[in-house]
Amino acid sequence: MTPTREETRTEGTRSEGHEPTLEERITGALVGAAVGDALGGPVEGYSPDQILERHGGRIRGVVGPWHGDDWRTARPVAPYHKGDGHVTDDTLMTHALVRVYARVRDHLDAYAVADHLVPDLMTTPRWIPELEAEALPLHRVFLAEKWLAARLHYGHVDPREAGVGNIVNCGAAMYMAPVGLVNAANPAAAYAEALDVAGAHQSSYGREAAGVLAAGVAAACAPEASPDTVVTACLALAKDGTRTAIEKVCEAAGGCADAESALGALRAAVAPYDTVGPDYRAPSLGARRPSRLHAIEELPVALGMLVAARGDFREAVLGAVNYGRDCDSIATMAGALAGALGSPVPQDWATTVAEASRLDLWAPARTLAEVTGEVFAADVRRRRAHERAFAAMGGPACSD
Template sequence: MASIARIPSVPASKHSADLRDRARGALLGLAVGDALGAPAENMKPSEIRARWGRITGYVAERPAGTDDTEYAIFSGLLLARHGSALTVAHVESAWHQWIADRDEGPFRGAGFSERGTLENLRRGLAAPISAQHRHAWSDGLAMRAAPFGVFAAGRPAEAARLVAIDGSVSHEGEGIYGGQAVAAGVAAAMTGASTATVVASALAVVPDDSWTARSLRRAVAVAHRGERAVRSAVVIGGYPWTDLAPEAVALAFGAYAAADGEFTESVLTAVNMGRDADTTAAVAGALAGAARGAGAIPVEWAAAIGPARGSCLPSMEGHHVLDVAELLIPENGEKWGAGGRVPPVPETSYGAGAPDARRDPYAFAYGVPSDADTDALGVRS
């Protein structure tokens, strides 16, 4: 693997309006892909064909994003608050405040990596030990990686650095590499780079001999032969879990390459390959949306995406991916985060005895918690 410090940046557009359109395209594309792919999750192509023929649009009565969209909003809000000053402590505190320590009963959604992470956090474990569970290689970081590419438009190495900080709470090894590939790819796509450059940017930030890199190379090498060839090149036949980061990320990039970055075909190719279809289509949609802008997304698909329902993360209810896009690429070059304005954050429910947190919701949600904060919320070991 080349040193990340030596990975060249991709020149980004100097026009903030163009960047904002690409930011909207990336995150709206993620949500659209998620909603399109959700009904086909964990299905084989033959099962998809038997039920719907070829999926060419929404097949759910009320299409909506799943955990992929809601966790992307979560990471986007966190990144907007801290920018390049993001630390592991910020991420860990946000996991506690927005997810682990909420008094809402059993955790309601998301994949195995999130469940494993929350079990560890609720036991009092901290990063990186919180990421040591049986599904640290899942695509749970890849599904929420696009905001990092949006924020670091034209800077794939910075996108990869930041997403690894986010992922250190929940993932290790191939799980981190998958997130880095997606973040770097979106960062390159945000410049309008060619499909080949987007793929090269993704490969440049992960080890050459990693499972993620090998799968990604195999997928794009056969992309010109269509979705069946892409799927055959990377899917682990007979393996029961479909959320493998190396597989899902490779399928997403393969779908994107097969369509040469065209939005509709990128997403539909990913959906119709099945497996972890909501995540693969979300990633393909983020890549294509960043490369082509929000105008490339069919109007009827975009119109169906409303504010998050909070079906997986209740704290994200009411937040829209387009609002997050605006926070990550503010108008007139204005910066959020350290030294800049503070964006809005979700409503939170605080434990008894935490009046300081109620007066200043950023004090715990984003900062390093004091002993008094952690004692009040019951998160100290």
């Protein structure tokens, strides 16, 4: 669980003029996502004011459960040990998707979800930090993720259409960073692959958010990337309400001095596109229904925090955490984006989360870096074969 010397690229290499390598960006994104998830978990569902009152100020690192020692019984619907550095289902799903890449060792689609991801969730017990026990991941994931098993394993639905009918939320987007990393520096390819993968899980703006998050992570991996280039890449691909929400939220974020001052501004900007409403624990009747006019809240706010924080990991993640509402997923996305940009993940946070969760946060990054290299090499071979075939048909030869 403790990183090796090479893996502790957590204290600023970018700021010293070092351009992060692909492996460093993959590590930063995956470790950063897990750290953001763990920091946001204990305050998920609460407002910034409630968080401020409960903790006597803004959260600045790992904190304990909201209900203290009563975490098992305070909310029987969710008897999870959220806090103390424990990752949530966002990270469990992200690591599961990395394992699918490790098996397939190529681009994924909706059928890979049915053939590999669902069996992984249903058949192999793993350590679940919030349950403090070994269990099937399926027993921890939220209802929107249990949908995968119901539709694909039991219902035998076409994987490309299985997401239709599920609640429209951030369920697919929250674990889609690996797709962006496999397609590093190619946002359009990441977007297309994520839309295919997410089709097994989500529809409407939930599926769209998965594609755009993957595109954003891919854009963040490009040399000399910045929050502005990431947002530009997302806007170039995003559709309907998702695009408008990102545009409005990031415009508001650009006028904020920092992530702290962005808390209210970002919520006001995203509110017209969010279906949940002002009370996160009492969603409106129209919440999470398909629409071309709306967007999930989490992705635009994560991008907004990235902009407000000027790409700084610590500030973007803490802004996402103190935003409240679905802040574990917002911080997961913000952490993945900032980590892919090369902003340092605080080593003390990463080590605390790894030890508390009993997870090796760096092993998935090593695996995905290997797979990403293999997939890129396969893509080059496929592209060269296409070029030769196209030239043989009398088409123009590729000049380079």
